[in-house]
Amino acid sequence: MRPILAGIETEYGFTVEGRSVHDQIDDSMAFVRAFPGGGLSLWDYRYESPRHDLRGFDVKALAYDAIDARFDQGRARPPAAEERSDRVLTNGARFYNDHGHPEYATPECFSLRELMLHDLAGERVVLQAARAFSEKIGRDVRVYKNNTDYHGASYGTHESYLVPRRHSFAALYEAVTPLLIARQVVCGVGKVGAEAKGPVRYQLSARADFMQEAYNLETLARRPVFNTRDEPHADPDQWIRLHVICGDANLIPSATRRKVGLVKIALHLLDAGLAPTWRIPDPAESFQLTSRDADGEGRIVLEGMNWTTPRQVLESYLDTFDGLNSGDEELKSVARETRQLLEDRVTRPDEFRRHVDWAAKRWLLDQFREAEGLSWFDPSLQSLDLAYHLLDREEGLFFGLVEAGEVEAEIPLEDVIERETQAFEWGRAHVRGLAVEKFAPQIRTLTWSNITFSVGDDLVTVPLLPDLRYDPASLGVESVTDFIAAIRSANAAHETS
Amino acid sequence: MISADRQTQREPESPERKLGDGDGPSKPDITRPTVPNELLKRMKNVDPDQAKKYRQRSGQ
Numbered sequence: 001m002r003p004i005l006a007g008i009e010t011e012y013g014f015t016v017e018g019r020s021v022h023d024q025i026d027d028s029m030a031f032v033r034a035f036p037g038g039g040l041s042l043w044d045y046r047y048e049s050p051r052h053d054l055r056g057f058d059v060k061a062l063a064y065d066a067i068d069a070r071f072d073q074g075r076a077r078p079p080a081a082e083e084r085s086d087r088v089l090t091n092g093a094r095f096y097n098d099h100g101h102p103e104y105a106t107p108e109c110f111s112l113r114e115l116m117l118h119d120l121a122g123e124r125v126v127l128q129a130a131r132a133f134s135e136k137i138g139r140d141v142r143v144y145k146n147n148t149d150y151h152g153a154s155y156g157t158h159e160s161y162l163v164p165r166r167h168s169f170a171a172l173y174e175a176v177t178p179l180l181i182a183r184q185v186v187c188g189v190g191k192v193g194a195e196a197k198g199p200v201r202y203q204l205s206a207r208a209d210f211m212q213e214a215y216n217l218e219t220l221a222r223r224p225v226f227n228t229r230d231e232p233h234a235d236p237d238q239w240i241r242l243h244v245i246c247g248d249a250n251l252i253p254s255a256t257r258r259k260v261g262l263v264k265i266a267l268h269l270l271d272a273g274l275a276p277t278w279r280i281p282d283p284a285e286s287f288q289l290t291s292r293d294a295d296g297e298g299r300i301v302l303e304g305m306n307w308t309t310p311r312q313v314l315e316s317y318l319d320t321f322d323g324l325n326s327g328d329e330e331l332k333s334v335a336r337e338t339r340q341l342l343e344d345r346v347t348r349p350d351e352f353r354r355h356v357d358w359a360a361k362r363w364l365l366d367q368f369r370e371a372e373g374l375s376w377f378d379p380s381l382q383s384l385d386l387a388y389h390l391l392d393r394e395e396g397l398f399f400g401l402v403e404a405g406e407v408e409a410e411i412p413l414e415d416v417i418e419r420e421t422q423a424f425e426w427g428r429a430h431v432r433g434l435a436v437e438k439f440a441p442q443i444r445t446l447t448w449s450n451i452t453f454s455v456g457d458d459l460v461t462v463p464l465l466p467d468l469r470y471d472p473a474s475l476g477v478e479s480v481t482d483f484i485a486a487i488r489s490a491n492a493a494h495e496t497s
Numbered sequence: 498m499i500s501a502d503r504q505t506q507r508e509p510e511s512p513e514r515k516l517g518d519g520d521g522p523s524k525p526d527i528t529r530p531t532v533p534n535e536l537l538k539r540m541k542n543v544d545p546d547q548a549k550k551y552r553q554r555s556g557q
Contacts, residue, residue, distance in 0.1 A: 011556040021552040065555035100554035155556025219557035245557065272512045367532040368540050380545035387543045395541075400536040 001326055002271065003110040004264050005162040005466050007428065008119050008256070010249050011101035012126050013144035013153040013389075016137070025083065026121050027133075031141070032085045032097050034133035037125065037420070039095065040436045043086035044452070052230040053217045054169040054240065063221040067153070068099075088446050090421050090437040093118065093427030095125060099220070101155050102126055102143075107158070107429030107445055108448070108466070112264075112330045113424050116257040120411060121419040127391055143250045147206040147390035150382050152195045154210040156219065157249040159260060161242040161267060162234065164467050169228065172242065173215060177226050177273035179266045179317055181287045181300055182310035184208070186341045187259040189248040189471065190358030192365065192376065192385040200292045201364075201376035204358045208250045208291030219245055225283040232449035234466040242267070246287065251389065251398040252390050253411050254337070261334030262314070265321045270333070272324060276316040281301040293353035294362065311342050315441035354408050360401055361388045426472055428464035431487060434475060440467045442480045453480055462487045468494045 016027050077083060087094040092107030109115040126143055130361050134141040148154045156348035163172065188204035194208040203209075207223075215226040223247050232239040244263060250256045269275040281284055281303055289312050290298035297309040318335045326332060337355075344352040345359075353359035365384050368374075374381065390396035393403075402408045423430040428449075435443060435451050443461060445452045452461040462484055474486040532540075538549075 013551075013553050015551065021554060026555050068554050071554060093544045099556045103556075149551050149553040151552055153553045153555045155553060156556065359511065364532060364536070364540075368537065371532075371537070379549055380543075383543050384540055384546050386548045386551055387540070395542070397536070397539065400539045404533045404536050406533075406536075435523035451503055 001268050001324070001328060002467070004267055005108045005110055005204060006115055006260050007106050007108040007160045007263065008115060008117070008122075008260070009103055009105040009160070009399065010145065011103045011144050011157070012391075013149065014102065015129065015142045017134075017140040021140070022075075024071070025077070025097070028097040028100045028102055029078075030137070031102050031133045032095060033085065033332055034136055035087060035095060035125065035129035036132045037089065037128060039087035039089040040440055040443060040446065041085070041087055042116045042443055042445050043081070043084070043088065043094070043096070044447040044450075045081060045084075047233070047345075047447045047449060049118055049231045050229055051217070054172070054228040056169075057177060059217055061355040063218050065153075065220050068220075069161065088432065088436055089125070090433045091118070091121065091419055092423045092431075092433035092436075093122065093125070094271060095129070099155070102129060107423045107433065108162075108427060109423075109425055109429070109470075110427060111425060112257045112261050112334065114419075114423075115260060116253050117415055117419050118412065118423075119256050120253060120416045123391055124416065124420055130251045130391075143391045144386065144389040145251060145391055146386070147189070147249050148191065148195065148209075150193065150195065152384070154195075154207060154223075156207070156245050157247055159244040159247055159263065160233075161244070161263060162232075163240040163242050163267060164271070165232075165236070165238055166238055167270060171270060171275075172240070173226050174277070175270035176242065176244075176263065176266050177214070177283050177371065178276065178278040178280060178300070178313050179262055180225055180244065181280070181283060181290055182298075182313035183259060183262050184248075184287070184290055184340055184358075185298060185310045185314070185345070186356055187247065187255050187262070187460065188249065188356075188358040189250055189255075189389075190294075190361045190385075193293075194382045197288060199377070202294045202362055203291040204294055204298075205287075205291040207246055207247075208288050211246050211284050211287045225287050229245075230308075235449075235463075239466060240463055248357070250357055250388070252355060252360065252407055254355055254408060255357055257330075258334055258338060261331055262317070264339065265331055265335065268324065269317065269320055270327065270329075274311070274320050274324070276320060278308070278313060278316070296359070314342060354406070357398075360398075360407050364388070364401060364406075366396060381473055426470045428466055428468065428470070431464055431470050435483070438478075439480045439483060453484060455481060455484070463491060465491055465494055 094105040106118035108141045130141045184204045189207040191203045194200045213224040216224045229243045229246045232241045286300040388397040
């Protein structure tokens with residue numbers, strides 16, 4: 001099986017004492033710029049193509065949130081590059097302002113564990129920026145790793161997966177969509193209440209209310225279960241980037257690993273021509289029905305008046321994956337763990353909640369609610385929900401659960417800290433980070449898929465291949481010309497292999 | 498559809514039984530683990546109106 005490169009982008013929520021949502025873009029720019037950890041602000045926007053659709057066409061314009069447009073009335077927006085305030089870090093990550101949210105895009109990783117660690121390193125980078133911003137302006141700044149403001153505004157945690165171009169839109173859609181609906185049961189972060197479609201006490205997913213269509217190109221409004229953005233950040237003749245926008249921002253690290261691992265399992269089944277066939281006429285409806293059934297099994301409506309459960313859908317992927325006899329130990333571990341969790345949800349709920357955010361949060365809130373005699377519809381429950389996502393070890397409720405030993409053991413902190421400044425896999429992210437660390441004065445622009453250097457009077461652009469593991473020995477050179485030569489040599493050897 | 502006014506939900510006056518919104522299965526008759534006092538204190542320190550005041554721009 002081919003190793004699948006993947007990354008996670010998280011848009012963080014934040015508040016600044018004495019400031020409002022009207023100031024959010026200005027504050028987010030200043031937030032990102034306050035990051036004390038260095039990096040390079042030379043992102044090349046020519047390679048961004050958010051209006052290309054996997055179905056083979058371009059749209060003229062993307063939908064914009066009408067409420068946000070009201071916030072912008074009477075305010076001049078800065079030029080796009082200035083507004084983005086992009087920073088490429090020495091670990092190969094990208095840190096920037098996206099629509100008024102500090103966004104951390106992890107370096108791309110082949111390994112699930114590496115990606116999980118970089119997601120955690122991202123939390124620390126964002127917190128460092130928040131503290132520096134707070135000190136600079138003399139106001140309290142609070143950061144939330146979450147996806148909603150409970151008033152109908154949502155911001156995403158997106159996943160990216162490298163997929164061969166030979167797969168059609170239809171094949172990719174059919175292979176992945178049932179799993180995206182079903183994985184909420186073992187990956188959702190939970191949410192008190194609803195922001196669409198009538199009241200509910202508690203949901204599995206923070207994003208489900210915002211999944212309104214089966215598939216389309218949009219991300220700011222009319223969000224789909226399956227996003228069709230065709231922006232591969234690699235050779236478009238060879239690669240697609242599957243852009244998943246329906247997932248939640250997990251606090252429990254194993255849930256981050258699981259949500260990505262399950263999609264990788266679906267992609268391996270697609271590669272093998274063995275993806276389970278589930279005909280789901282209205283994926284958005286089934287996504288929401290699953291999310292709203294925190295007490296039951298969930299219901300996924302199928303063609304012909306039939307229905308199934310998220311558990312049956314997940315087990316169909318896991319059974320087929322077992323039949324592949326994969327040698328990928330990380331994915332085998334995700335498959336085993338998911339099976340156990342599906343069983344634990346029914347038979348050992350106190351074990352289940354140690355590994356799944358929605359269940360951990362619901363247990364905590366339910367205990368408090370019963371002790372205080374509150375209804376699930378009491379507004380303070382949403383405040384406690386928000387506090388679960390607060391990135392503050394002294395006040396955040398998730399970190400309170402960690403401290404009390406009520407969720408799984410923490411990842412060793414040193415493993416996370418190391419990744420704030422370095423990528424440990426020798427994929428293209430490592431090469432990008434190394435370039436920023438060693439050759440910053442010679443870099444003119446960077447993007448996910450290439451770096452342009454200034455060498456003498458020339459500009460030299462070198463591609464970074466997404467499926468290549470570069471040789472650390474050959475890149476340990478001191479001159480930029482040797483560095484460029486080493487990348488080119490590795491690329492050439494890979495392309496002829 | 499997402500409301501243009503972005504209203505937070507209110508408790509229904511006459512809640513109907515819906516999928517996932519009913520009483521659910523009855524609780525097993527066992528002793529449940531309880532939230533440690535330190536964590537309960539942390540929860541009591543949360544401003545009950547925090548979510549009401551929390552407004553964000555839509556992201557992607």
